[in-house]
Amino acid sequence: MNGAEYLIQAAVNEGIDICFSNPGTTELPLVNALDKISGMRSVLGLFEGVCTGAADGYARMKGKPAMTLLHLGPGLANGIANLHNAKRAATPILNVIGEHATWHRPHDPLLAMDIEELASTVSGWVRTSRSADHLAEDVAEAIAAANKGQIATLIVPSDCQWTQVTSDAEITSQPDLISFDESILQMTADKLLKTKKTALVLGGAALSRDGLMAAARIAAKTGCDLLCGTFPARMERGAGLPVIHKIPYLPEMAVDMLKVYELFVFAGEREPVAFFGYNGLASRFLSDSKKKIHLNVSPPQIIAALTGLADALSAGPDPDPSFLAEYHRPQIQNGVLNGMKAGEVLAALQPENAIVIDEAITNSLAYFGLTAGCPEFTLLSLTGGAIGQGMPCATGAALACPDRPVINYQADGSAMYTVQSLWTQAKENLNVTTLICSNRSYDILKLEQVRAGVLTPGPHASRMTDLSGIDWVKIAESQGVPGVAVATAEALAKELEQALAQDGPHLIEMRL
């Protein structure tokens, strides 16, 4: 078995079953290994940002690492923005990069870059294999590192791929369990009961079904409000689950929302800070005078900690139904489409068990609030803020959950960043319905201009937000995805129902 085959076999043995790839010459032995070793699905992306974003979406849904296979430094560089999003979402990824042969690299061939330096910006673990003899150990450590919920980048020179491997190494994936003083739970319980206005801020696994139900028990007992960060990596949402309030994107709104609370308990989420620093506004939303308790546990321990806290409160085993969202769908308002109506149509029609990827940016503001009473669904958002995540994330989520409808609620400017995702959706016949919020503008920048006091931007500034001239139906069709444009809410409702009823990818351009 050569190094490439060893790597693929070790990954398969560990349950990694998909590889999002755009390989080149330095990765050919790994490509050929995919044909020698069974159990790994390979998916081609026509740009590396598609591969890394899809790996993120897949791993968020599966809760286990996806693999990528990228070509040298430039291939990695193209995938870094979505690896950054994955890092912020604590997504496990085995990120494999080919490298020039060990004896060739010192000659500085034209494609050579400092791959480790690039990788270190997004990876929790980075290593370049020195030889085929070291590969077994490197692979074991890389997979163990990825399993901890981070990006593990393994850089494999091509000679290490094609050389026979004689050694072996055991993969010992121990999650980093933090020794957890359970007395903090009783202390937290006491403070929650004693303090008037309290908030439990949830993130990571706390937003899973089990986490949310434990949180609901706590809320029912203590009256605390349940909050989440602005961009949760993954949350379950809908009727029968507790209502979660999202901390707003705009600092003024966030500060206004949070000022009423005296005590914050953080579970799987860190203290919120402003997305950007604004002249005259503080970075932190919470002053030092606010009481804060951080349940400092590792991701796998979050649900246990919340359950422990509920038990410490002697909360009932099931939360009072009045603390859970009732079934409710918005009415569809007919007429000319706008961001609010688009959100209403989606919330009115999205099927039970749907996976919704939200990269609608300015247009997601309305949508979230409309979905508390929808049939239970999974929401993935742009955790790291690097735009161009929605299209590939939807691609990966659809591969992870072929039996669930995937809806990508997608801003047009962000969609252009990784527009090649549509080709993979067509090639793999994925059940993704892309709803393009076609406002032909970087509206978020216009909003930020107004906030910065620039009420009438000059011609240069106006050009920087003008996206006019994109025909999304043709973009979809050019890559094999059926596309249609709509300008009214009723047309959107009709087309969305039709797209969801049919197999395979669809794109609807919502002219806003």
Place this chain on the structure above:
Amino acid sequence: MNGAEYLIQAAVNEGIDICFSNPGTTELPLVNALDKISGMRSVLGLFEGVCTGAADGYARMKGKPAMTLLHLGPGLANGIANLHNAKRAATPILNVIGEHATWHRPHDPLLAMDIEELASTVSGWVRTSRSADHLAEDVAEAIAAANKGQIATLIVPSDCQWTQVTSDAEITSQPDLISFDESILQMTADKLLKTKKTALVLGGAALSRDGLMAAARIAAKTGCDLLCGTFPARMERGAGLPVIHKIPYLPEMAVDMLKVYELFVFAGEREPVAFFGYNGLASRFLSDSKKKIHLNVSPPQIIAALTGLADALSAGPDPDPSFLAEYHRPQIQNGVLNGMKAGEVLAALQPENAIVIDEAITNSLAYFGLTAGCPEFTLLSLTGGAIGQGMPCATGAALACPDRPVINYQADGSAMYTVQSLWTQAKENLNVTTLICSNRSYDILKLEQVRAGVLTPGPHASRMTDLSGIDWVKIAESQGVPGVAVATAEALAKELEQALAQDGPHLIEMRL
């Protein structure tokens, strides 16, 4: 004047007249400064790889730095692949990246990355401004660094942009002139005359008109052959210029071509090494036993060195016309199109003074040899090997030279990487004709598979090279560029003539 206005004004004062941008909130003061300070054109790219590739193309044609304006770490990451190409081409770029406000950055907002670490992989100079007080000096040093033919990355926290600048700093752009012992010229001249089979290997400014004519004088006097590297950043080519032989991409062919020479003189080019390391093949094409002379001069000194060498040889002031290429165009062979015929049509029809960007990968093999006798034109190639350069490079070249026809000879797989370039070409109404080599395959990878001995790739490997399902006419039209598909050489000839006769961008899908 705030920091942003100071930066733009200093760049304009230094002759930098274009800024390729995809800004975000942290760059808004710089965006607004473009409206306050006159003299800087702003061009929006819908993906940062478009911006950096266009800056590369613009600066290659203008011989002075272009500016970029990118959003934080993810924006820079998206532009790194084409910055790598620019670095390998020694292109001057003032690469400006916004950063969170100095007091906000320590709170690790979601979009925060280690921007310096990312930038260091491609930049000759990197700095983050500490305060508005330091900005004047930082800007001066950044511009001076860019002027030296490298990427200078200046990272500007948003508070440094919006704060008033009171200091000033002079920009002292001294090229790094290497003290050059002219006795090496006489020694080189003697060796060229005394050695039987000699080659002069040209790169950088040696491939300009002046450099080439000096090289032709040397060749006429000594009988040396004139060679260039496989991927010259920019070369002038055509009838009336000396014939240049390109060192082939494939190591076997390169070794075979180079084995006949006893002496190599390098001017603006380094010793060639294989693009990739292959099992059983050496990295270097030239053995230690070959005699090599490197004219170790800085880029601005190359032409002077070649002229000095010609003078030391007492070569005539004008090269003998027999050493210059005669006018010759290939015949257009009618019938079903293939890569050879596509190259023939292009070489037969490309106008005098055209700028041709060659990212045709496997299909460029035939084209280069056909163009020695074309009317004089400029050829730009994929110097760094990071695919996705042709489309943006053509965009930048057309902005630099609005009166010259720009032809982008472009592989389909590579084109998908930065396909958003077409939107900028339409928006700016640029005279770019894109010829897509639509073979629906990563053919270079198939070639490399055969070289690696894999004659029948398995299903996984085959999927990794299959690009079927892209409609390039719709891709063009979706972004406002007229598109047409052709399948015969005569249809290509007709459509190419028509596209070149009309203003604005065009795309021709060549079905190969």
